[in-house]
Amino acid sequence: MDSEQTFSVGQIFDTLRKHISLIIISTLLVTLLSALFTFFVMTPKYSSTTEILVNRKLPAEMQGAQFQQVQADVQMISTYKDIIMSPAVLKDVDKTVKSEPGYPGSEEGLKSAISISSQQNSQVFSISAKSTDPETAANIANTTAKVFKQNIGKIMSVNNVSVVSKASVNEKPVSPRVKINIIAGIVLGLFVGIGFAFLRELGDRTVTSEQFLTEDLGLTSLGTVNEIDDKKVKKQIRNSHAGDMTKDGNELRMKRRV
Template structure:
């Protein structure tokens, strides 16, 4: 088929394309508007080699993945929330939590997303402070269990909290306009597919070219439209 024939198929059923786009966009708009506002906060932890040393710094970088696994742990989350005096369910808090890292900067990023901005900030700070305290306790135990023979301080990795998370004022979601536009575009594409499907199933012969193409018969007479 020629490009103009494809265009004609779509134009012949333009209402179907428009209807699909409107329905998809409308559903997405209503669904997005029904969702509660969500807020996101973050705080960062840095793994610092003590005393500063190339090999200890390299060790700290290699420990970032392990630190993230330790934070994303139900027992740790429950203990950190309890220590901070929060009544948030640990399972709910873990569902709000996501973690990232900057390997070059030895930084772990704690991100909490929630419908309550104050609660999100409180959970993020509780987890950050809890991990700082846990790391300090672990370092004390390491120094006590493995003293240096020459009396020097054993190298450790200190976790430092870089900032305190504060409750955000602006929600990050739901993204009503973006969701509506994306759904409308998908509906538009689906509508175009429907027009081609309808054209494929339609066996009506609409022109002399159709008769020649599908039946390979000559046209004897053509009755003009009234």
């Protein structure tokens, strides 16, 4: 006999309908665990962003090359990102924010808490910082921009760095994302429940049809035994006992009359 078992579309729906309670319970449990983890385990994090513009000034005799200079400044943003993430900047930032609540814990942690982004063909780039304390997040972003502005002239021939907008305190956490986590819990719970349903179905070796015995196994059917509900059996037994008692009572009354 072939050991592989395949499912038709009808069998798939029958399996899902048969184990619908398992799927629902699994979905509820995983969703509940996801909610508990989101609200009671994960620590909220806050983010603040500051924007910086680096625009190198050209001598008067080179003003005609201004467009090329702008394009060069845009390409230089990748270099500025590397400088910001280097110890030359982060070491001073770390010293400043080390005593604040929500401090990332180390210079490496500070590096992980800071992210830098920029728009295409723009000389402005953003420095974002995350922390478990909203004020610390804003302070990290602003301090990083300040230290970069102070040190970039020593590292490169850049003499015009402007802070376009300072980071402000944002009281709304950026993580955890409650809705996304709950939806992920629902989806994961559904998949887990459906997986368990098919595993139980594959592991069920109970013969459920006469067709399986005759066609798949090639056996001869000698008859079928119908399943009787246990409640009906008990009811028939009670009715039978009641009938016997009635019959015995009638016979006893007839004997007394005689």
